[in-house]
Amino acid sequence: MTMMTKSPDRSALEQEQFLEILSREEALARFEAALFPRGILSEARKLAAALGAALAEDVVASVDVPPFDRSNVDGFAVRSADLAPAGEGAPVRLALNGEIIHCGTAPTLQVVAGTATPIATGGPLPRGADAVVMVEHTQPAGLDAIDVRRAVLPGQFVSYAGSDIARGEVLLRAGTLIGSREIGMLAALPR
Structure with a gap:
């Protein structure tokens, strides 16, 4: 028995070149496309x-x-300049304004020289006031006045607008995992 064998096709035996040289830009583009194929x-x-x-x-x-x-x-919203001479032996008497400021209450009366406005924690500071004296550092002087035995500095016991979070500030970056701290920060912003 004789068999005929077909001679191999030389073109099939040649290996196709697998090495392709890319520019740096093309290599980076392909790499990034492989890492981030979709949004x-x-x-x-x-x-x-x-x-x-x-x-x-x-x-x-x-x-x-x-x-x-x-x-x-x-405490009391005050003008710090009024309390500069205050001390234990020399209290300063301030007349009380006719309002009490609570959280959510907008002040209507201005604090002028020689006056004070009762204010709760978180209450908005009325115009004219630049500090708050703690209620513990005062003594009632009748129904419409207090004696203050301690001086205060401008800004004492005051949180200024934007002191927790300033408008335009980046609070959280993309990719941040949301935990309880982040929930609290987000809850402080309007929706």
């Missing part, structure tokens, strides 16, 4: 459902927090 999926969530999620974009504060100058303590 990151994102979805809007309610704040209560955001725990454990990652931010898709930076969060920038649209407002100052707090939005107004506020008291850090329960």
Whole structure:
């Protein structure tokens, strides 16, 4: 028995060149395309459902927090210059304005020389006042006045507008995992 064998096709035996030289730019473009083949999926969530999620974009504060100058303590909104001479042996008497400022209460009366306005922690500082004296450092002097036995500095016990979060500040960066701290920061911003 005789067999005929076909001679091999030389073109099939030749190896195709596998080495291709790329420019730096082309290599980087291919590398980035392989790493990031598509955009990151994102979805809007309610704040209560955001725990454990990652931010898709930076969060920038649209407002100052707090939005107004506020008291850090329960006490009296005062002009610090009025209390410069105050001391244990030489109290300064201030007349009380006819309002009490609580959280959420907008002041209507200005603090002028020789007066003070009762104010609760978190209450907005009235015009004219530049400090708060703690209630513990005062003594009632009848129904409409207090004696203050301690001087205060301008800005004492006051949180200024934007002191927690300033408008335009980047609060959280894209990719940040949302935990309880981040929930608190986001809750302070308007929706």
